[in-house]
Amino acid sequence: MQTKLIIVGGGAAGIVCALTAKRENPSLQVSILEQNERIGKKILKTGNGKCNLSNLNMSEHFYNHPHELSIWLNQIPISEVQAFFQSCGLFLKTDGSTRLYPYSEQATTVLEVLRYELKRHHIDTICNVRVKSLIYEQGWIVKTNQRDFKADYVVVASGSLAQEQTEGYRILQELGHRLIPLVPGLAALKTKEKLRHLQGLRVKCQAGIYEQKRLLHQDKGEILFKDDGLSGILAFDLSRFLTKGNEVALDLLFDYPHLERELTSLLTWKELEDALMGLLPKMLVWEILKRNPNRDIKAIVKTIHHLSFEVVATYGFEWAQIARGGISLEDINLDFSSRKQAHLSIIGEVLDVDGASGGYNLHFAWLSGMIAGRAIASFEKNGK
Template sequence: MAGKHLVVIGGGAAGFFCAVNAARINPELKVTIVEKSSKLLSKVKVSGGGRCNVTHACFEISEMVKRYPRGGNFVKKTFHQFFTTDTIQWFKERGVELKAENDGRMFPVTDSSQTIIECLLKEANRYRIEILMNKEVRSIRKEDTGFILTTGNEHQLAADYVCIACGGYPKTGMFDWLRELGHTISDPVPSLFTFNMPGNPITQLMGLSVEKARVKINGSKLEQEGPLLITHWGMSGPGILKLSAWGARELAALNWQFSVSINWVPDYNENTLRERLQEIRFGMAAQKIGNKNPFGLPGRLWEFMLEQAGANKDMRWADFPAKAQNQLIRLMVTGAFEVKGKTTFKEEFVTAGGVNLSEIDPSTMMSKKIGGLFFAGEIADVDGVTGGFNFQNAWTSGYIAAAAIGNQS
């Protein structure tokens, strides 16, 4: 394979992982990374609040695949070749230890994304990988001898193998250069976004979080449970983000105008909550209802709900009117909120959509339409919920493409 050339399009996690592993597996391979911007590994840098959520401490493939709203069946096959355990081991062998937090997210023990960036750059340097910045590939032409890539400034590159790892695109037109190769594209829609609730009084409680809430999109089967954060524009937190990922296509079709109902105490339903409140009325009869709520809710949220239910927080439990009590039960178990629009979650921009998975071989990440053309990361129609799942797909797909290219004679 002397003199063969791999060009990787995209200097992100998937692109770097493909490049460094292909060069390691086959030292005679020339590897070039082409990055359209002036920054390398920019998503790695901002992920997890600058700590880089490398992967998730999930060691069963059957469990892991449940975290991918799109591409679950595909990653079930790819994870058999390179999984979370392999990611942890790969970084460990290069001096980077990872640690798991209570929610399963895994970070470098340094708590700095720079550790991951430096590790990947060091590998690229070690294997003499050429890195071209500020060059956007506009077209790929397949020829008998390989590929010709043309960038925005009409610069041309010849390659024997191409791995497309440029991440997802927000607009369908941006995929046209891949459609020209004969690939089918699932139109992109945003995934992982927060819910905007302009003018809703709940936003007065911004910064307040609840450890566990159940959120349901009214009129659909979409429902998720998890931590919820109230922001100055609406609602965020893992429960909302998971719901946005699973509902990405459905919510885009609604133009992000819909209503949600929230159960702030998901261990209760309307009937069991009513029974519990009756017990509290007798047990705490002389105490003020605003003093302390028996459900572990944040104090400000409890006071807000009492106010919305038309109850005076200085009232005693014994004097709590039935009408206000019924209203409080509804607010706690099926509180309805109108959502009008979305906001991208931090810089962790994720899209649902990309190259149709039926056109990619999961055992090699090679195009089923064009030999020598590979895909890695979010350019394929795979996306995970928040928590390290998108990065794991990047490492896995990048590694599989690298192994397939590096091992070709």
């Protein structure tokens, strides 16, 4: 009798897990159950449709659990993830920085290649099937909205609530796994200040998150002003470290230490407003002057280096790229098998792992799929 492996969720992690397990142990019968009408829908949304699938600048420090990530990244170095895609026939390139993309710059290419591989390895993808619960009775019974499926091993790769619905968290909680509370991550920030007058403006700056004046986190990048908050890659990255009520302060001239001296000398022959116009976009000059009605030069320089906003919320899951929180890493082993149930593994974003923008979240999905797939294949081969 063939050993049956069922993967719940046909996303990035589930597809790579299925392929890895089957390649390493062709005697396995592998099926993917996907609730949507087709697999890999979220892959198509990634990187603005270009799929930023990984990053050559790979380090555990881009994740919320650096300790575990350092072990996993050692186990599967970035070169192995690249080799995996090359073995599927996918051509890769960087965008001139360290971000990795398919050569075509089309997320559809990534999905097409993965779908082809699934077919080539005779892996069943069964769509429009929503898994409702998992019951262990001398083997797994996978209960769905259609019918029951039987399996010797189950991998839950059900992803997160970011721009998707999933019952994966509940299913795993019912089996004894703990859930770290979920909040939207890599999402735009809603601020108390209304910013319609700055809407559409993009600035490169350094931003800090402050809690009662204490600096919690700092990063550089691009901010895009929205009518009710801050967006852009820098705002997305900050959202991973924020809680409600934190202050975000932008240093608009972080690489310009002698600003006060230079502005003062300009003021010997120019009006303040005209001097600032040579320095910053017009819309920001007005914002800074509005915040400093007495036009004190020291206070103006301080505002330029610390333009603060109170964050009242992030945008919700319907806009977020990832979820922070998820199934606790304390409830899995380093090969992604469950510590609560035998013959069950948990991979990808359903876990409490979140990474920075730049390909780190997809990288974790591929990596966890590869490690779990390998472990299941060898576990089964060795007859344990």
